[in-house]
Amino acid sequence: MICVAGLGVSGVAAARVLAARGEQVVVLEGRDTERAREAAAGLAAFGVEVRFGEPAGPPPGTTTIVTTGWPPHHPMLAAATAAGIEVIGEVELAWRVRPEGAAPWLALTGTNGKTTAVRMLTSMLLAAGHRALAVGNVGTPVVEAVAGPAEVLAVELSSFQLHRSPSIVPHAAAVLNVAPDHLDWHGSMEEYARAKGEIFARAGTVVYNADDAWASRLAEPYLDDPGAAASGSPGTGGPAEPVTGPVTGPADVPGGGPTDVPRPARARVVGFTLGVPRPGQVGVVEDLLVDRAFTADPVTGAEELASFDDVRPFAPHNVANALAAATLARAYGVPPAAVRRGLLDFVPDPHRIAYVARVAEVDYVDDSKATNPHAAAASLAAYPSIVWVAGGQLKGADVEDLVRRAAPRLRGAVLLGVDRGRIREALARHAGNVPVVEVDGQDTGVMDRVVTEAARLAAPGDTVLLAPAGASWDMFTGYPARGEAFARAVHRLAEPDGGARA
Structure with a gap:
């Protein structure tokens, strides 16, 4: 019997795939909600049993557990490991059940920017004429996609997914960045980074952010010269050599296997x-x-892929x-012109440095x-004069470095949410001359008051930036709801009587 831990999107997909293969499947779900009951009813048609409640151990007869995000210290998973029961993730299951000749994976992970980068990649692949699909943490479960018609998969992988994916062999794999996050799940920064680095273990091409210390460190074991990734200029592997040859323009846009596939003897890095x-x-x-x-001659030449004007929204x-x-x-093998075309065709997801309006x-x-x-720091670096809207659940993260670096750009700050006090204290230490307004309460009118206060602090030419640096669950159903509330409040502010609504 195979036990699936979790009744989310990936858990339901895993249970369906396993049941279709004739396996006896039991799904365990700790939260007895209306949505979970609906999912359980749907799985019943496939002969899948769903058990609600927090399990102390695996059900009798369990041979394998497929977990979909449960932390490694969960009592049931710990008991399974102690009993010698194999525990894998949904992504690992996807790799094992993919048919012969299945689509190769272009895999990407990182603390921030994963979804944007994977969607950009998918757009580039489509522009080159490939049947491509974005899967994984971006939305579509990998276990459903591997048997589909896609020619190549752009796979977004979280640290949770990589933690239990020991066999995947991506055609190429990238680490965007690594910064403290989900430490309560992984237990330490080192373990979190190690999970991210698993994406490189068997990849044919290792792609890393040379400007990011952790990403460079994770790439070092695959380099001919270990340590080069972090030497010389910060993160670049040494001083940049001048481009002496031509920067050529883009050309015209042209029209799986067993689980024990070894990694190439030496990955390209x-x-x-x-x-x-x-x-x-x-x-x-x-x-x-x-x-x-x-390129044909990477020593003396370079090939143009795109320009800053092709990157939307533009920010470093x-x-x-x-x-x-x-x-x-x-x-x-995507040609340069398809890279540019893909960026031009790319439509950014909402609530990612999305322009809302200009008011006064x-x-x-x-x-x-x-x-x-880490995400807030990147956003703050994109604008020269900012009234910062911040706060929420910091999840134990440190904001000292964030505030210290952002201080020269801040004209003011408006704080909300459960951990706003920690941001206020950091502002007092590192930006004592910046006016700060705290907006208390969790009612539906909070964001109107936040935007009104931000407008009062802002001057012509400033940017009022919602970059909370924290999760939204203390006040909203998720970050989209928080962003939508902000946008609605801005549009109300733009109305003739907008200020009266606060």
Whole structure:
């Protein structure tokens, strides 16, 4: 009997696939909700039993457990491990059940920017004429996609998924960035980073952010010169060599197996950087995204992939997302013109540095997806003069470095949410001259008051930026609801009587 731990989207998909293969399947779910009951009723048609309640151990007769995000210290998983029962994740299951000749995986992970980069990558693959699908943490369960018609899968993987995926062999794999997050789940920063690094273990091409210390460290074991990833200029592997050859323009856009597939004897390793790329890297020359890795002569020349104007919305961290996507696409053979076309066709997901409106010569930007300090720092770095809207659940994260770096850009701050006091204290230490307003309460009118206070602090030319640095669950059903509330409040502010609504 196979036990599936969790009745979320991935758990339901795993149970269906296993039942279709003739396995006896039991699903365990701790939360007895209306949605869970509906999912259980749907699985009953496949002969899948769902048991509600917190299990202390695996059901009798369990041979394998497929977990969909349960932490490793959960009593049931710990008991299973102690009993010698194999515990794998949904992504590992997907790799094992994929048919012969299944679509290769272009896999990507990171603390922030994963979904944006994977969707950019998918757009580039489609522009090159490939039947591509974005799967994994981005929405579609991998276990459902592996038997589908896609020619290539762009796979977004979280640290939870990578933690129990010991066999996957991506065609190419990338780490965008690594910053403290989910430490309560993993137990330490080192363990969190180790889980992220699992994406490289058997990859044919290793792609890493040369500007990110942790990503560079994870790539080091695969380099000919271990340590080069973190030497020289910060994160670039040494001083950039000048591009002496031509930066060529884009050409026209042309039209699985067993679980024990070994990793290639030596993976190709490619870094991407916001600086001038060294040979073997993809990076930036002036306002161009250029390739010095997948070209005929990477030593003296480079090939143009796109320009800053093609990256939307434009911000340094979004250029990094585009570079990561482009490097994975180039590893799969996508031509330069399709990289550019893919960026132009890409439609950003909501609540990611999304422009809302201009009111009284002040721009309002919704980056509600910035749910940790690392994401908020990237967003704050994109604007020169900011009234910062921040707060929520910090999940134990440290905001000192975030506030210290952002201080020169801050004109004011409006704080909300359960952990706003910690941000206020950091502002007092590092930005004592910045006016701070705290908005208390959890009623539906909070965001109207937040936006009204932000408008009062802002001057023409400023940006009021919602980049909370914390999760939203203390006040909202999720970061989309928080961003929507902010946008609605901004639009009400723009109305003639907007101020009267606060």
